[in-house]
Amino acid sequence: MSRNGWHLRRESGRFTVARHWPPRFDVVAEAQFPVLDPGRLARQIRQDLWRALRDLRGFSPVIDITVTETGLAVRAGGRCMRAPGDAADRIRDLLENSVRRSRWARWARVAP
Template sequence: MSRARWHILSEPGRYTLARHLPPRFDVVAEAIFPPADPARLAQQIRQDLWRLLQRLRGFSPVVQVSATEGGLIVRAGGRSMVAQTYPKEIESQIQTLLQDPQHRLRWLAWAKTRRAA
């Protein structure tokens, strides 16, 4: 059994994790986060995004983390791999996930920036 591959696009100030290339946001929500490791944060959000929407036919998740002066902007969502559009409620579900205090606490604990001693 082969494992599905995830594509990582890392460029200065932006980290993107996508199931398929090119990354595309047919549905998307955004949230602001404090400074953290973008790769670790994206991975944690991707896991919970997938758990939330795995029953959505043809959904291919994308998480993009962009650096700002004060922290990070996370865009989470994905693309439709089938000829269908998703209801607007999907964006609201993703937004609710990104704003959930328990998820944010867990994600940030995992992704906190490690500083040299």
């Protein structure tokens, strides 16, 4: 566990950040990203995900990023006592938001 109470796990080709370990996806959405720094991208998505879903009782974010041949595969979601039917759609909308994606990409770009 890191100093700020988040579990960070780096494995070959994979990065996971979660408040509780082991991570659990009661609600989830997925998206593809270009090659970026997985740790920095996970931090930005986690922060925005928390803000977007803070009204869900018992919500605990999980971001899981896998390096692929073409970039990054992101699974975002987490634990939730009772996830409303639109929770996955809300996460998907967050991951597909072009303004946020641009901000995340600027923050997480890999130096040449």
